[in-house]
Amino acid sequence: MTSRDLLVIPVLLGAPGVALADPPTTPVASSEPGTQPPAEPPEQVPAPAPAPPPVHHDAADTAGAPLPGDESGLTAGGDGGDSIPRIIARDLLAIPKYALEGALLPARGMAYAYDKYQLETRFYNLFYNESQTFGIVPTAAYQTGIGVLAGVQATETDLAGDHEHASLAAAYGGAYHESISGSINTGQRLGRVKIGVGANFDRRPGDAFYGIGNGELGGVPPSPIDPRSDTSGYLTYYRYQEERLDAHVDVRAVSALHVIGRGDVASLKYGDSDTGVPIGDVYDTNDLVGFNSGVEHADAELELKWDTRGRGDLWEPGTRGEGTLVSVRGARVHRLDGGDDFWHYGVEFQHLIHIAEGPRVLMLRVMGEGVTGTRDDVPFSELPYLGGDLLRGYVFERFRDRVSGLASVEYMWDVSRYIDTYLFVDVGRVFPGLDELTIDQPRVGYGLGFVLRGTSDFLVEGSIASTIDGGLILTASFNPVFDQRTRWR
DSSP: OOHHHHHHHHHHTTOTTOOOOOOOSSOOOOOSTTOOOOOOOOOOOOOOOOOOOOOOOOHHHHTTOOOTTOTTSOOOOTTSSOOHHHHHHHHHHHHHHHHHHHHTHHHHHHHHHHHHTTHHHHHHHHHBOTTSSEEEEEEEEEETTTEEEEEEEEEESOSSSSOOEEEEEEEEOSTTOEEEEEEEEOTTTBTTEEEEEEEEEEEEEEEEEOOSBSOOBOOOOSSOBOTTTOOOBOOEEEEEEEEEEEEEEEEEEETTEEEEEEEEEEEEEEEEOSSSSBGGGTBOGGGSTTTTTOEEEEEEEEEEEEEOOBOSSTTSSSSOSBEEEEEEEEEEEEETTSOOOEEEEEEEEEEEEEEETTTEEEEEEEEEEEESSOTTTSOGGGSOEEBTTBSTTSOTTOEEOSEEEEEEEEEEEEEETTEEEEEEEEEEEEESOGGGOOSSSOEEEEEEEEEEEOSSSEEEEEEEEEETTOOOEEEEEESOSSOOOGGGO
C-alpha cells in the first residue's frame, strides 16, 4: 500500500475534521516510474510598444497660448487671485444682488410656510366647498394714499352647472370708506356668447387731486386757481362716491377674437375731504366740471379684442405665460344731467414672451386712453389718469388730462411653484390733446412685487415701488376686495 492510499482511507471512512478537496487543476507528478505529465506551453507576453519620439516646442509654437491659471480667458492677478477689474465688478454687482435677495426674503419665507404647512389646502378646506366652486373668504387691501380696506367676498363659479359665475363683495375702511359690488354672468351656457350684469357702490373719504396736467408738485397757492388753465400740481383731497349699474355681452366671433358691447348708468358725487388740504382751499370748484352739481351719465361702449394669452407650459401654475392681447375700444358718454356728451376711447397692446420654464416671462405693454371733450366738458374724475394701478410708483390718480399714454416692461420668475416675483418699469405721462403728444418730461416708476397663487387665481399680492421723482408706494392685497374697475374711474 502506498502513501497515497493511506491518505484516502480516512476520507472513505468519514473521519471527522477531514473534507474532500476539489480535484487539483494542476497536473500532479505521477509516482509511477516512466510517466511524466505533459509540459504546459510558455506564456506569450506581448512586446512593449515603441516609445513616441520626444516632442520639442520652440517659442513660435507656444506664442499666444494662455499662461497656467489663465485657461478660462480671465487673467488672474499677479498674486494668483482675481484681477482688480473683476473684484470691482463683482463688488458692484453684489449691491443689487443682496438688495434683491433682501427684498425677496418675505416672499421666500412665505414660500417656505406655504409648502411646510400646506396653506393652500387649509385655505380651500376652510373657505370653500369640496368642489371649490363656492367660497366665502375674507378680503383685505392696502395702498399708500388710499389706506386699508377689509371685508368679505362670496364667489360661485358654477352657479347652474355650466360655469356661470356670480360674486358679491363688501368691504369697509373707516368713515366714508366703503365698497360693495356684485356681478353675475352666463359662463359657457350660451356657447360663444357670454352675458353679464353688475353693480357697484364705492365711497372714499380722501382721494388725492393734484390738478390737471403733467405739472410738478408745488406748495399751496395764495388764492384758489383754475385747474383748467393752471397745470401746476398741488396736493389736495376730496370725497368721492360712485353708484353704477352695468351690463355687457361678450361674443367670441372666431378663435381669439372677441366683440364686446358694454353699457352702464352712473351717478357720481363729490365733496370736500376731512383729510389734509381740502380741494376747495386750492382750486375753484366751480371750474371743476361736475364737482358742485354731481354727474349722471350713461355710456355705450364697443370693444374689439384679440386675446391669445395663456399658459406657457401645461405644467406651469398661473394662467398667463405667453400670448398677445390687442384691444381697441370706444364709448359714447351721454350726460343725463344736461352736460355735453363726449367720446371715451382706448387702445392696448400686450405681448408675453415665455423665456424658459418656471415660468420665466417677459411682458411688454403699451396702452393709451383719451376723451374728445375739452376740460370744460368732461367731469374731472372721468379724465384719463395715471398713477396707482397704472404707472406704478405714483399715488392713485396722480396725473389727469384729456389723453394718457403708458409703456411697461415686466419680468416675472418663480420663487416656488405657487409664488412668482416680478420686476417692472413703467413709463408714461398725460397730455392736453393728441396734437400735443411728446416724449418730453416722462414719468417713470419702477419696483418689485410678488404674487402668491392658489389653484386657479392669486391669493396674495404685494409690491414696493418708487419713481424718478422720489417717494415710496406700498401695495398689498389678500384675495382682492374688488376688481380694479379702471375702465370706470
